[in-house]
Amino acid sequence: MPREHLLKIGVSGVRGVVPEFLTPSLTLHFAQAFGTYVGRGRVVVGRDTRLSGPMLQHAVNCGLLAAGCDVVDVGILPTPTIQIYVEHIRARGGIGLTASHNPPEYNALKLFNKEGQFFNQYERNELIDLYHQSDFTQATNAEIGYVTTDPGLAKAIHIDRVLAKVDVDRIRRRHFRVALDAVNGAGSVMTPGFLVDSLNCRLDAIAIDPTKVFPRIAEPRPDTLGELAALVLKTGAEVGFAQDPDADRLAIVDENGRVLDNDDVLALAVQRALAVVPGPVVVNLTTSSAIDDIALAFGRKVYRTPVGEANVVETMQAVKAAIGGEGSAGGVIFPAVQLCRDSFTAMAFLLDLMAESGKTVSELVAALPQYVRKSGKVAFAHGRLGGLMQALEEGFPEAEADRSDGLKLLWPDRWVHVRASNTEPILRVFVEAKTEEAAEKLYATSWGLLTA
């Protein structure tokens, strides 16, 4: 029976359905554990536009104050903006209240260290232990701090960092016609200004009211971006941008109203980034081999990590990467701006590529190395996972195996990656090959082995 994860305390913090499962009390205690862990000092707290945000933020503020921290309330802001601000003001850490692309009844606490980066696995484990031990700092009246509000500085700091890495004049001169769907999320408070004022675009936008609920499924995917695609066609926009509720991820619609494959979005960003900064590329195991081809053209190395933003970020930091990301998840991570997923960097990079090359989005995509990708899910019974993996591996004895996250089997021109979901008892199967036929064949064979 599939379990529904109404509450999960794990790798990326705490996530759950509010308020029945992710209760104000649990939120308070987790925030107090966080405050205990990072120590007394300032902690930045921000959120996306979910209706449960204010309620949970009061609980977070309560827990942080109880742990003797001062709260810097930045209100509704994109997750990358919060992360940048944590680092900029040299805070002890930060908490972002956002369940990213999850449905609106969910919310989550995203935890940032003093560099404004996601907690790494060691930090996470220590924090979770602390949470379970309930041995929190209990500040006395004299030790309790203050809640202050950010006067709006955070947005400008983020935008300045992005603009410093592209040719702003070149973009501004083009006066691009752009469409935007901010899903009434945190991007609503920043993206229109960024596109119009900073980059001189002509903007037609939908879903930029942060007081309203999400008008579409929160995850920006081809099947959820129909309205944006229609807007692009109607207004004759050169590009359409779609953010998720906390504006860390970006989906792109080309001038023909076609939603780009997220792997292609990342590939374009990698192309742009490698032209301006040194260093290798870090992507997860499921990201397209197109990245390897592009890196090779720039003479750069590619590192592969297990799936998960935190894993990518950890390796990126270790190898001083130029850029990184996760193809399927639609995340571009550019450390010269901040070591986190950032839709603003991704937007600026694409517009910069368009301005520099004079090409349309579809032309830019057509020039990328071409691969065919397929994916699917296989449900499995408890205890059967190991056997399935083994069956797959034995089915392809000639392939090179990578077991760092599930199982990835590689050939020079194709690969299959199978991993168990973190949240449901299903196996996710990804296949990539040079041709439709090869991809189809590899997918079918793998499926057969996994369901035999």
Place this chain on the structure above:
Amino acid sequence: MRGDSGLRISHVGLRGIVGRGLTAGHILDFAAAFGTFIEPGRPVVVGRDPRASGRMAWEGVVSALMACGHEVIDLGVVSTPVVQHALQRLDAAGGIAISASHNTADWNALRFLGPRGTYLSTAEAGELLDIYHLRKFRFVAWDQLGGQRFDAGALDRYIDDLAAVFDLPSLRDFRVVVDCCNGTSALILRRVIERYGLDLVLINERVEGVQFAHEPTTSARMVELQLGPLMRPLGAHAGFLFDVDSDRVAMADEQGRGVSEEMMLPLLADHQLSRGPGKIVITNLSSSALLEDVAVRHGGRVLRVPVGRQAAMDALAAYRPEQIAVAGEGTGAVMMPQFRFIYDGIASMFAVLTMMKERGRTLGQLLADYPQYSILKGEVRLESPRVPELLLDLLASYPDGRIDRTDGLRVSWPDRWFHVRVSHTEPIIRVICEQRGAPPQELFETLMDKARSYS
């Protein structure tokens, strides 16, 4: 109890030393219990005193109430009486005042209020406690969560209510020194000065969160210490000292003498009974017998109930408001029917000044009108199992007096009485005895020795 964490969860609410006994978790859970207990879907009024921990507690309270689907009407830093007055005007389900009142700065507390600003009845408070202990809260769905808005007008509307009962401009002739103890009375009285031009000299008026100028105790000793030396140099007619929440008050007369906290209730009983003779004064078994003298003067009577606000509230509920002159304690906490029975030191102050104005007398002269009583109070640490033995022993020792056993033991004679009872908050026995004229030293010592013999 010195040295313990101070956490107390009872019918009166939740209080304790922040970080030592009282944690953010207690506060949020108790507020969630309240949000579950009250009528769903209706707003809740929240105010807090200036303690630094008040902001922390406020965040937890607001979160819990929103999760239960209540809109929070935030009054900011205000006294508990201001919250209660706001509740009388608003169509709200209830209120929470975050204040440890007369405790030191390291304490805090949640005080729960009913829809009209009243304190909860014993039955209601019991139900609230049960919900807290069960921790089964009525949270609403994610799209039904409550919102929050700030109401900056509550202070002025509270002053409107006071001005409707007291002729405030007529009190301009008095010079009054007030020790605000860095609490909410400063906010109220500054506004009263602005609006009515009263000659109030405020000291310790900086609203503070961490360090109060002195312990916020409303005792004769404290008011004499703080205001005594100022009264004559300033030519003041009366002096008042409030606790941080301004629900309690102590007085100094024009000579700079501290007035016993026991005198506030008789004074206001006199004031109220002179306007409504024959009414009832509700008080507890430990307050001065002077009340009976005052009541007799105006054809009224005194109803004595067990110690604690809860017993007073339950007694009040048995009468119509127009039958009651006043209700209160020997601690100086007094409730008047004009304000729907809430403890409010500011209202008490204006009632005393009004009395001075109407009778053309100074505070010292007013007090000199009453027969002299002397009260002695003591406490003995005693293990709970020994309490019944002590009480039975005392009962057997004083067969000639009038016996009341509703709260420990009170024995009274025409000119003196004693009351021996167990504290609600500490493992001690309290001994109180009073006599007309000279202090009842011998009776007091005998009682104390007896109590000590059981400890």
